[in-house]
Amino acid sequence: MCRWVAYYGNPIHPDTLLYDTQHSLVEQSRSDRLAGGQPNADGVGLGWYGERESPGLYRSVQPAWGDRNLQEIAAQVRSPLFLAHIRAATGTPVEQTNCHPFRHGRWLFMHNGFIDGYFDLRRELLLAVEPSIFSGIAGTTDSELMFYLALTFGLQEEPLAALERMAGFVEKTGRRRGIEEPLQMTVAASDGERLYAARYASGPVVNSLFVTADASAVRALYPDDARLEQFSDESRAVVSEPLGDLPGLWNEVPAGTAIVVQPGHDARVPFTPRSP
């Protein structure tokens, strides 16, 4: 299992969410609270949209808690949309290219979960990736491959539909090989304009996913911090598990649901795997 945090809203320094909250992401790297209290320490990553065309990407194989470079970057950059991830490897090596988020052009993607029987399915899934983008695959995780499958199935044109096609393709491929519950996922993706997230599993066990109720929920994380009163009304955090204990602030995203955080009203829609 991994843990992640995605933020959309006023430009902020990422350390606000990664370090300063009661149960910050970096704290979760030592021990999560909703997935057994295990460390999520097989690497860390931060992708953020800044002033360059391509989002910035910092990834390292260190446990997040001891990564001084992460702390520096999270303190210095300022971004209206960023994705941060701490990894707990499920069989593939602890390497920089296996750290999330993954990037393709303007797109970032990160994942918590796994493809069951991945090592048996990997070759077949790889073959389905559009040849023109194939050489962009730099690591060996199921997560990066899910991203490339989503790109193959139209992520840049129809984000949620492409994620559903990816999920459908993984399930079909797995079930053809006798795997009953091929997919476990909470994913986040962004093009720098909107933040897409989905929670889904083939079986009854589904990884957790939460979203702040509204901007006041974000502000309430920092009761003593006047700076944060300036959070815009559109500020949202989407997280694997709540960053604090305040009741009422964190809404659980139901299983089989996708959300779109965007200017104006956010969207919440069913997430249903479909044939590519």
Added chain:
Amino acid sequence: MCRWVAYYGNPIHPDTLLYDTQHSLVEQSRSDRLAGGQPNADGVGLGWYGERESPGLYRSVQPAWGDRNLQEIAAQVRSPLFLAHIRAATGTPVEQTNCHPFRHGRWLFMHNGFIDGYFDLRRELLLAVEPSIFSGIAGTTDSELMFYLALTFGLQEEPLAALERMAGFVEKTGRRRGIEEPLQMTVAASDGERLYAARYASGPVVNSLFVTADASAVRALYPDDARLEQFSDESRAVVSEPLGDLPGLWNEVPAGTAIVVQPGHDARVPFTPRSP
């Protein structure tokens, strides 16, 4: 807190104790059982006596559980005396030179615990190190400094007395600065002939330390492994916490006690800090 394992006896592959037991050292790197269930993942080290004059030393800043090189080396080398350590940093950086064990000539040293108020005491403790060995200090931990203080106070001539002088000096220095309980330690040291270990704390909280009751205890860790029936009668493991659940096999070393594992009868004596 850290965790460690020291072995003395028949030459074995270290992976036997690091990986193959029920609660192996590598398993403890994810979560210990006697110190709060926290990860010990700020680096790992293995020092072993082989056929060269100097013991071999492998140290890395990765969590032990994901360190493939550790697994390879622990499987390939064979040694009658080795020390292995997983680190949980208490303020100093996660770096190779801060990983245990530390080495000086034929001597290896490792530590679980801390010097309270270390950053205030460090300068004064450093000044006490014998100038002729000062340049050997390669990292910045309290543990390495304890080793160099012990060397200064005669570790190579009178190992247990030198450890007691080191402890006494640390306590005196700390208390002069108003620190009530300056020292928490379980340490292991070896010259390749004998294995010295001590358990001590200035206050009532003392890190755990265990030693196998006798060679049959070591064998019993591997009930299904015929190879290990050949463990010699002198084989001992000294550990921060038991590698398995078998009752009667692990003897707790009392606080304020040192042990010497050696050919013939092992020694168990009081450990009392003294003035250098």
Added chain:
Amino acid sequence: MCRWVAYYGNPIHPDTLLYDTQHSLVEQSRSDRLAGGQPNADGVGLGWYGERESPGLYRSVQPAWGDRNLQEIAAQVRSPLFLAHIRAATGTPVEQTNCHPFRHGRWLFMHNGFIDGYFDLRRELLLAVEPSIFSGIAGTTDSELMFYLALTFGLQEEPLAALERMAGFVEKTGRRRGIEEPLQMTVAASDGERLYAARYASGPVVNSLFVTADASAVRALYPDDARLEQFSDESRAVVSEPLGDLPGLWNEVPAGTAIVVQPGHDARVPFTPRSP
């Protein structure tokens, strides 16, 4: 370009060839002499046959010259057959899984050179790998893929023929895409019994490869070292470039040639790519 050294003969400590010679492999990591004086510092690896069933494998992304673990391991282990490699990356990431040698069961493999147009060919080459071993591919280099293609084409049964089929397949695949000179390679492979090496390129530029003339050549590297007078008559070193300046000791392996270092007479045969 990369550099490598393979040794077959009396059991020795690998540091003898990696560190102690006039132009040792570690010295070549700062600057090679036959390929432009560039650093070969994108990682290092040592694979050695010891007493376990599987050969040992140490790989790290550090420059070899600063890798203290490499120095320790190369000093402590003793092996009658080892392969060591320093990497200069040609487009794929600097990561542990991209370091040579690569291992499959008892087999080790390493490579100096490149597949021209690799990023365009990678998908097609991957597809040709036998599905049952596909999941063993842990990195993203052309070199590891060449190893898996050779395994697919029979490396374990007919080593040299399989390497020729691999080369033929890479050339055919490349040329179908308009690449005139698809392959540049010096490779070494071993099953722990014999050492296979080949030097080949599709075009006129061929990486260098040398083999010691006989055991006296190896001994002459260490004129002042009585220990090495005991080198057996079968000891051989195969290297990217000579480890010293002594004339007459290093025989250049001609382009388009493979050698087999083995008990009794070594073999030297033409290396001709063929259809798989």
Added chain:
Amino acid sequence: MCRWVAYYGNPIHPDTLLYDTQHSLVEQSRSDRLAGGQPNADGVGLGWYGERESPGLYRSVQPAWGDRNLQEIAAQVRSPLFLAHIRAATGTPVEQTNCHPFRHGRWLFMHNGFIDGYFDLRRELLLAVEPSIFSGIAGTTDSELMFYLALTFGLQEEPLAALERMAGFVEKTGRRRGIEEPLQMTVAASDGERLYAARYASGPVVNSLFVTADASAVRALYPDDARLEQFSDESRAVVSEPLGDLPGLWNEVPAGTAIVVQPGHDARVPFTPRSP
């Protein structure tokens, strides 16, 4: 020997100087041009002044040429004053805390050169560091120690005088031990307002140091890049060696000279070690 670049002027992305010039700093990490063509690949660092009180600091032990995180950060942040450094170790370990620049509060410091006989002098030099800042020393290099000596001798109040006192103290300490030429240094230091640099050696061999003649010199590095026409008239780069071949653009800083890059006229004054 190391190499470094310091920039003062309009806010720019550091990748402009680190990657985009003819002989960029990252190019120098493979092979410098004025110090023997050796790699400077024992780590890299970038310190930059941004919008937070403390400057940002990225340091890594990888060779700069393969460090993808460096490339990302250097592209994303924007700074009016930054220091970048590539290390060639002279005896101390390749570790993050030994990478330059070093930081204390608002101050950054970096160095190219060495203290001759450092391992013999280290203890005595350490003792001279003001106890209240002693615990900030995180690594083991001569360079960091020079920074802490300069801080001890008043760097924050009288920067150039403090650097002269540091140099004088190092020379006196070394000569008392019979070292004839104790110091070789080009250093850069900044408080975020001004950039201080000095070139000095105890003997006749002095590391190189250059400064751009004026802002037009900086612009001329990028003849085809209209963006850079906007460089302010105060923009300056201070470098170990020129980033390009354009004659007339780079002024060599004479040995025994310090410069201050600041608003209005820059200063150039003699640098003369003095007693602390």
